[in-house]
Amino acid sequence: MxxxxxxxxxxxxxxxxxxxxxxxxxxxxxxxxxxxxxxxxxxxxxxxxxxxxxxxxxxxxxxxxxxxxxxxxxxxxxxKQLYTHTGGLKSLARLGEEELERQGRRVSRGELYLLTHKRPNGSYIHDAARAIGERKK
Known part of the structure; x- marks a missing residue:
């Protein structure tokens, strides 16, 4: 147990x-x-x-x-929520572990941000996320 x-x-x-x-x-x-x-x-x-x-x-x-x-x-x-994300109910730690299994390497916090603030088609979920994401590149 x-x-x-x-x-x-x-x-x-x-x-x-x-x-x-x-x-x-x-x-x-x-x-x-x-x-x-x-x-x-x-x-x-x-x-x-x-x-x-x-x-x-x-x-x-x-x-x-x-x-x-x-x-x-x-x-x-x-x-009023400004910072929504596409990660659903999964924690960032869980998303990071899934990416570790998928990619075979640890992903950075910046990469996790991009994963959780972009839609499946690659577009950002809002302008603030785009501005942050472009700074992280």
Whole structure:
């Protein structure tokens, strides 16, 4: 059995579970909730495997003003992100290890930057990334 003295594995697993849980809740709401129906009609259209009480609680939570405000604020904050990347959920360390296996050599931080800030067609994801990438060449 693997010893996880610093809790690294546990943190990674909990992070993955949290992400999947968030995505599942979002998909469930957008797939099953119809804004043109009343709350009671939506509760009657409860998805299989979910009790009416849990479904009611979930809809009350998602339709509360506090949650709507939080969703709006999060969307606004995401739109302000300047430094997005194409690395997905992989860490830079993991991407570096994959490149080591693929190329047979360690890649520099500059090369990792270029890998994570260019699209598959070779274009940069935004002008700021282009400016940085051209300085690194």
């Amino acid at each position: 693997c010893k996880d003295s610093r809790g690294i594995i546990k943190r990674i697993i909990l992070k993955m579970l949290g992400r999947v849980w968030k995505e599942t809740k979002n998909k469930l709401y957008h797939h099953c909730y119809d804004s043109e129906l009343s709350l009671e009609e939506n509760i009657e259209n409860c998805p299989l495997g979910i009790t009416a009480d849990h479904w009611r609680w979930f809809l009350d939570y998602r339709n509360s003003e506090e949650t709507k405000e939080k969703c709006k604020k999060n969307a606004e904050n995401r739109s």
